[in-house]
Amino acid sequence: MYQFKEHSSRNELDNRLAIEIVALLEQAIKDKGSASIAVSGGSTPKGLFKQLSSMDLAWNKVTITLADERWVNLDSDASNTRLVHENLLQDKAAAAKFFHLKQGDQLTAETLADLNLAAKNTILPLDILILGMGEDGHTASLFPCSEQIKDGLDPENESALLSVEPTTAPHQRISFTFASLALSKNVILHLCGESKQQVVNKAINGKDSFEMPIRAFLHHPSLNTQIYWAP
Numbered sequence: 001m002y003q004f005k006e007h008s009s010r011n012e013l014d015n016r017l018a019i020e021i022v023a024l025l026e027q028a029i030k031d032k033g034s035a036s037i038a039v040s041g042g043s044t045p046k047g048l049f050k051q052l053s054s055m056d057l058a059w060n061k062v063t064i065t066l067a068d069e070r071w072v073n074l075d076s077d078a079s080n081t082r083l084v085h086e087n088l089l090q091d092k093a094a095a096a097k098f099f100h101l102k103q104g105d106q107l108t109a110e111t112l113a114d115l116n117l118a119a120k121n122t123i124l125p126l127d128i129l130i131l132g133m134g135e136d137g138h139t140a141s142l143f144p145c146s147e148q149i150k151d152g153l154d155p156e157n158e159s160a161l162l163s164v165e166p167t168t169a170p171h172q173r174i175s176f177t178f179a180s181l182a183l184s185k186n187v188i189l190h191l192c193g194e195s196k197q198q199v200v201n202k203a204i205n206g207k208d209s210f211e212m213p214i215r216a217f218l219h220h221p222s223l224n225t226q227i228y229w230a231p
């Protein structure tokens, strides 16, 4: 299931979404003393990150991670971790903890196993998941073109994370699996621009998640994905 929330501008969307995220984090902290959130990378969330970083919250009780990361060094422009560090983990939000997905040089089976265990012991299930979406309907790094998409979308997959090698986008990736992300208490899809609106409409009007992985979230019977969109 999903709900579509249209905003008149990206600035308005960023302000409203930041207020909503802080309210959900505050509630999680009130309920259980801490909160976890996975954000997405790419070009869409920079304004949201800046807005969030200036907001009052017990950030020291919040752990932030990424829904997916490109396996690149921190100094690369393609690093989602760098994007989060430069825009979200600043100002008041600098007090938050960050769960790193890119650890070490190589994404080996051992690295993946260690990260899986650490993620399950610390941040999963997530209180909040902020997804993005590519023009091909990929979300996190669950790419329709990749060999790993079957495992990535398998609802019974016991691994929280997997290594992905997309054929239509650069860089090896590490991504949370659909099975682990679908346990999130609140799922938000953050989209900007007319073309993303067309892509999400196509996703809404079809069923095959292997063609468009975002469909797994939009059509899941027990998820209520909130789509935040602005032109």
Ligand SMILES: O=C1O[C@H](COP(=O)(O)O)[C@@H](O)[C@H](O)[C@H]1O
Residues within 6 Å of the ligand: 040, 041, 042, 043, 044, 045, 067, 068, 069, 070, 080, 131, 132, 133, 134, 135, 139, 140, 141, 169
């Ligand atoms: O590669 C990625 O792309 C998607 C969408 O990015 P955008 O630039 O179109 O906003 C993003 O959600 C994902 O985290 C990222 O690794």
